[in-house]
Amino acid sequence: EQHQSTQAELSGKKVLISAGPTQERIDPVRFFTNHSSGKMGFALAEEAANLGAEVVLVTGPVSLEARNSQIKRVDVVSAAEMYEAMHDHFPSSDIVIKAAAVADYRPKQTFDEKMKKQSGNWHVEMERTQDILQSLGERKAHQFVAGFAAETTSPVEYGLNKLNKKNLDAIIINDVAAEGAGFAGDTNAVTYVNKAEDTKEITLRSKQEIAKEILLSISRDMKDEPK
Numbered sequence: 193e194q195h196q197s198t199q200a201e202l203s204g205k206k207v208l209i210s211a212g213p214t215q216e217r218i219d220p221v222r223f224f225t226n227h228s229s230g231k232m233g234f235a236l237a238e239e240a241a242n243l244g245a246e247v248v249l250v251t252g253p254v255s256l257e258a259r260n261s262q263i264k265r266v267d268v269v270s271a272a273e274m275y276e277a278m279h280d281h282f283p284s285s286d287i288v289i290k291a292a293a294v295a296d297y298r299p300k301q302t303f304d305e306k307m308k309k310q311s312g313n314w315h316v317e318m319e320r321t322q323d324i325l326q327s328l329g330e331r332k333a334h335q336f337v338a339g340f341a342a343e344t345t346s347p348v349e350y351g352l353n354k355l356n357k358k359n360l361d362a363i364i365i366n367d368v369a370a371e372g373a374g375f376a377g378d379t380n381a382v383t384y385v386n387k388a389e390d391t392k393e394i395t396l397r398s399k400q401e402i403a404k405e406i407l408l409s410i411s412r413d414m415k416d417e418p419k
């Protein structure tokens with residue numbers, strides 16, 4: 193009984209997830225990016241599918257595969273492409289989880305031909321990308337929208353700021369400086385905080401197990417059940 197009801201926790205739900213880094217090109221051979229592996233986002237996609245959801249996974253460039261046939265994968269490269277893909281799938285989604293590490297800046301000027309080296313320094317001017325999560329928070333109707341916060345200092349304080357500023361239903365705070373947590377590895381430890389500021393510590397464990405706990409917390413919040 194227990195097992196069955198857990199399996200069906202997200203059946204009938206459409207879950208939109210973003211994963212991985214973005215790449216911001218400056219010329220045909222060079223780009224700016226970050227250390228995101230995509231593992232947390234892919235784990236969320238797998239677990240959501242295991243819980244019965246229909247999943248759309250929008251991912252930046254990663255070396256991972258999504259095996260579940262209930263996961264529709266959409267590959268993007270830049271923050272601008274991720275913005276388009278997320279907004280395309282947003283209206284038909286019930287739950288949105290933004291696990292991607294989106295570049296905050298991109299080169300203001302790009303070049304169609306490879307830049308040749310010259311004597312002296314190269315100054316690259318960077319401009320802001322759009323905040324995808326914030327734009328989804330502003331557009332929100334029936335959707336449950338959750339974001340991640342990657343922090344190295346005062347994680348809960350900065351995380352709560354993001355929850356409020358971006359009009360989210362939950363924030364998953366990731367202290368990326370903590371032992372066993374963060375971008376590259378197979379484990380993580382996070383703090384899940386909902387709009388009412390109910391807080392759940394999900395202590396160090398595999399990204400797969402973290403993903404399941406996050407999804408069950410979201411499911412409970414959508415039904416307004418205590419954790």
Ligand code: CTP
Pocket residue numbers: 271290291292293294295296321322323324325326338339340341342343354
């Ligand atoms: N995010 C986004 N679009 C951006 C930047 C961030 O959608 N251009 C999303 C991330 O996917 C994540 C959340 O916002 O879910 C928080 O990202 P994070 O980098 O922790 O915070 P920022 O708001 O970018 O602030 P800062 O990097 O200055 O801490």
Ligand code: CA
Pocket residue numbers: 294295296
């Ligand atoms: Ca950022």
